[in-house]
Amino acid sequence: MTNKLSSILEKRGPIKKIGVLGMGYVGIPAAALFADSEKFDLVLGFQRDSPSSGYKIEMLNKGDSPLKGEEPGLEDLLRKVVDANKFECTPDFSRISEVDAVALAIQTPFLDPASLQPDFSALIEGIRNVGKYLKEGMLVVLESTITPGTTDTLARQILEEESGLKAGEDFALAHAPERVMVGRLLKNIQEHDRIVGGIDDNSTKRAVELYSPVLTKGQIIPMTATAAEVTKTAENTFRDLQIAAINQLALYCEAMGINVYDVRAGIDSLKGEGITRAVLYPGAGVGGHCLTKDTYHLERGVTTSNGDLDYPENTDSLFVLARKVNDFMPDHMYYLTREALKRIGKDVRGSKVAILGWAFINDSDDARNPPSEPYRNLLIENGAEVMVHDPHVLNYPEVEIMKNIDEVIENADVVAVLTGHSDYFKLDPAYLRSLTEKKNTVIVDGRNVLDPDAFIGNGFVYKGIGRGDKNKHPII
Incomplete structure (x- = not known):
């Protein structure tokens, strides 16, 4: 043949x-x-x-x-x-x-x-x-x-x-x-x-x-078709697993009142022969076309292979559990939002929330499966008014994407950063406060793009993924 x-x-x-x-x-x-x-x-x-x-x-x-x-x-x-x-x-x-x-x-x-x-x-x-x-x-x-x-x-x-x-x-x-x-x-x-x-x-x-x-x-790496299929699904599954590991660590650090980025720097500092480590960054969730579903392709591949898989009974695979952790992070963003509002006597219902970033990745228009979407859905389901800004995403089904950031932030009770676009690193707390016209506005940083102390000093109620050292700060 x-x-x-x-x-x-x-x-x-x-x-x-x-x-x-x-x-x-x-x-x-x-x-x-x-x-x-x-x-x-x-x-x-x-x-x-x-x-x-x-x-x-x-x-x-x-x-x-x-x-x-x-x-x-x-x-x-x-x-x-x-x-x-x-x-x-x-x-x-x-x-x-x-x-x-x-x-x-x-x-x-x-x-x-x-x-x-x-x-x-x-x-x-x-x-x-x-x-x-x-x-x-x-x-x-x-x-x-x-x-x-x-x-x-x-x-x-x-x-x-x-x-x-x-x-x-x-x-x-x-x-x-x-x-x-x-x-x-x-x-x-x-x-x-x-x-x-x-x-x-x-x-x-x-x-x-x-x-x-x-x-x-x-270089070209030749192999069989099935091995190539497993390679692609597995490499994305491993990346998703690495993100889930740092996301879970971020949740632990919040609970223990410490800064996950200090811990991350400490872990990453150990280098030498025989030490292989890739410590990624925590965040508001994982989006895109690949990581959100490739784990399931890999899982389906082994279930349809008719092979003899020996694995702990009635236990999620490590990979599926990682998917669940990463899918949970937009829920955690909602939790941080709700808890911050409670600190100033407000509820999600009736609050205006400005979402900054709809794309799943920084400085891109790629808005496939964005973590911003489940976060927005939770806010709307619980009675919030939501506006979305993104400098790159032109449109998205049933979601209005605004290009004027001032209009989105104006009179907001909450400003939530969901994407690490370059523009958001330049946000000025004093200017944002003048737009919100609130004594205390909630700021939720899902991508570690903001200086917590600068915003806290300007009267913001700060919450950040993995920032247990700042999430319960005195309100100024």
Whole structure:
């Protein structure tokens, strides 16, 4: 079987034309970098002409990035490859038949984490579109984060059904998960090592050929498709676990009346041979598309593998417990808000709360699964008036995002920082007090961007994640 595919790939020749399905945070920079490589002649970006995202097609074909926030180098690179006629965005999926390789960068959220049910509807639609126009000798790569086992089962089955071809015999199939962070998309793709896992050796080799030209510092790490799937889900699960550890420590420090950042600095100071430690930072919650659901992909992978898992009975996995801790942090922000209001004889009901930051990550417009949302929901459910400011997020379903920060803070009883945008580090307590026109205004810092003493000195009632040393300060 592998000899047949090897012969077909040799006859087809090197990869020259590439298709990328999904013009988002992963697909756009990947397509731009492929197009900028001398190894490739043309990259087609495939985007549905839908009411919600069809606008991207015209923007991209002008060399404009639809991604907002700070994304160094992306728009310049897009203009370069568009001007060179090496990149084109199209809603015509029949043009998949023109390419030698196609990568799918489509979101894979979870419908119900409790029952480990993912929402693969968008991914399945994308795979079906590829299958309809799949030709002999093409390479199909899933970049989406998926449940371990998906490439060699669900994806293979759909592609074979739609095309009438056989994976590993007539076409190559692999998983090469994205490893990018918003705000450094191009840099991450070029410099991070690339995990590449095919369903067989020929598929792996063909995928290595696809990704090698866009790497600068990064190296290719080949493995099986399932191992690649586990690698991606596990690395995000481990990061989520690290965040949960420092979040739980922050809660402990609050209870014991000490500063978690002092403790963190102390832990991080121990260095030497044999000591490996990555101490992250606590905060108001974990958001984004990846960390909020990749744990569940990993959990689902082991439950559907039919393997013999030996683990303590009736016990949450360490990874699921970490998810619960991180999901709890917006609730804790609400608790801090409520307790601070009590200190000045007020209740959540009837109070005006100014939320600063809707994006889940600083200096970005990425507002997927933001911790600000459950915090806002709790406030509204308990009778608060809520206004939201974010300098980067343009809109969000059923939430008005204001651009005038003064208007949001004016007459507020509570100012809550949910995102560490650069602008918020510059907040002046005296000016904020003049806007609120209150003798005492609550300030809740979920990202450690404010100087507690400066705000306390200006009459604010301060609460901060992990700031047990300040959370019960005398009110001035």
